[in-house]
Amino acid sequence: MEPVTLSDILKIISQKLEGVFNADEIQSLKKLIVESILDIPYHSVFLNPNDEVKPEKLKEFDRVLTDIIAGQPVQYAIGYTHFFDLKIKVNPSVLIPRPETEELVSLVVKENRTKTPTILDIGTGSGCIALALANTIPDSRVTGIDISDDALTLARENAELNGLNVSFIKSDIFNPLALNNLHFDIIVSNPPYVRESEKPLMKSNVLDHEPHLALFVPDEKPLIFYEAIVNFAFNHLNRDGQLYLEINEALGNEVSELLKSNGFNDVRILNDFRDRVRFAVAKSSN
Ligand SMILES: C[S@@+](CC[C@H](N)C(=O)[O-])C[C@H]1O[C@@H](n2cnc3c(N)ncnc32)[C@H](O)[C@@H]1O
Incomplete structure (x- = not known):
């Protein structure tokens, strides 16, 4: 399977959240979710777009996105x-x-x-x-x-x-x-x-x-x-x-x-x- 990169993960989050949240909400959710799961500042996604996202982190993205699509507040989903x-x-x-x-x-x-x-x-x-x-x-x-x-x-x-x-x-x-x-x-x-x-x-x-x-x-x-x-x-x-x-x-x-x-x-x-x-x-x- 092709590795998933930082740039891919932004696209995946946008696709999953479209239709559930508006464009501004998706922008701020992307930043919160990426920073919390990968423990990196958001701008480093744009500095290193081809860095690979580890499989266990992909599972974590999946869980958080599922929870917030189900209506859980993002703060509970990311834990802080x-x-x-x-x-x-x-x-x-x-x-x-x-x-x-x-x-x-x-x-x-x-x-x-x-x-x-x-x-x-x-x-x-x-x-x-x-x-x-x-x-x-x-x-x-x-x-x-x-x-x-x-x-x-x-x-x-x-x-x-x-x-x-x-x-x-x-x-x-x-x-x-x-x-x-x-x-x-x-x-x-x-x-x-x-x-x-x-x-x-x-x-x-x-x-x-x-x-x-x-x-x-x-x-x-x-x-x-x-x-x-x-x-x-x-x-x-x-x-x-x-x-x-x-x-x-x-x-x-x-x-x-x-x-x-x-x-x-x-x-x-x-x-x-x-x-x-x-x-x-x-x-x-x-
Ligand atoms: C509106 S929340 C405020 C939480 C936090 N201080 C904040 O501002 O985000 C009210 C808090 O009062 C607590 N609480 C409810 N009944 C209480 C009681 N009888 N004695 C003491 N604390 C109580 C709840 O568990 C809850 O944590």
Whole structure:
């Protein structure tokens, strides 16, 4: 059999993805898939188009293409994504980190980079927020909690992959016994906030592949996580400590009221880069 070259592999990917994705999507998928499977920068395909692709790599291309044609998000198929300059491994037990969550991290960094804070990330998932903060705020001490063992396993692998020191602890925010004696300067969270009734508005690649534990809350209790987090933060934030939350765009006023009625000061509701209500920030009054 003729060897398959780097130049051939680009044609094969295009042919298989045509009709499933549009031309722009195919271009960015080609780059992601080639870089991840061959572990080379994309431009080297054009420098060495006649280099041979090994048979085991061809099998890997086949698997990834089959998975994404079946609707799996490409980040799960290739096994990682990039978040705030870090390579973050992902699998279907964790949410794929979103660009708006990078904005949440930017906000925390901008307002705290000259301090040496203790930070808690509630619902850490892949560990993306906790690790990005540990990497960006010098001398910060960061803890991440999650209820999911599988998520915590991956978060620890991501800490190792990036050479970062973050403590990942199993804890349920509705019964956070493991954190009893701990206090923090900053608490940050991107908790589940999509109401069950919003499911029909979601794309099938999210709905069918990402963990529902990370996404959904009951319609009748849309603020259930925020209530638990605010209650926890009231008792565990240091004096002038700050709470940073990602929120459902439809619930800005409700989150603002919740924070004010629980004694938080300087409450801010902020928009994301698409100008949608997305973040709540508040200061502890203790
Ligand atoms: C929206 S995801 C956020 C993941 C990650 N922080 C990010 O921004 O990509 C919410 C996370 O909360 C976790 N979670 C769900 N219920 C929880 C609970 N009761 N206590 C702690 N974490 C919980 C989920 O496992 C999931 O990892």
